[in-house]
Amino acid sequence: DTGVSQDPRHKITKRGQNVTFRCDPISEHNRLYWYRQTLGQGPEFLTYFQNEAQLEKSRLLSDRFSAERPKGSFSTLEIQRTEQGDSAMYLCASIISGNGPNTQYFGPGTRLTVL
């Protein structure tokens, strides 16, 4: 499979626990994006990386959230001290920058449920 992959696909956790999600982008894609989607809403931008550099963070990304892309390939998104409001689908997308109209390809998402 040469698409974007995410792991785990589902995560159930108790309030206050820490969780970490992983995204593996399409191999030649240098930009990687994280989005969050709640029921009935479109995906909302969280942050993005150009290679290993984190270039932009949304105000949605509180200090409990941290994202890394240490070697410019896969990325992790960690949520510390989870809250029930963090329950959502977390989507990762990747792209080759400068390639036409900048089509982003999405992974299948990680569905987080905080009890």
Next chain:
Amino acid sequence: RKEVEQDPGPFNVPEGATVAFNCTYSNSASQSFFWYRQDCRKEPKLLMSVYSSGNEDGRFTAQLNRASQYISLLIRDSKLSDSATYLCVVNILTGGGNKLTFGTGTQLKVEL
């Protein structure tokens, strides 16, 4: 005001009908435009890009009006398999990068 606004629907149409979705965006600096399709509990997938001259892909036609900041999607001869949520998406260039801004999506249900 939301940056990208869509009628959430649902639009319930019979098979074979023509259906049109509209979308407006607020940021005049928006640079590129897309329609994504999202099936229930799945990730969004690109349906088509939207160009100023209008573009067609089979039964799907997209239009962009930059002056009115308005985007549309027309689906002709709708199929049961077209049932999904259609997301209007705008790409805004931000300091050295770009990000996609999504509407809430319009739900389409095609019925027998």
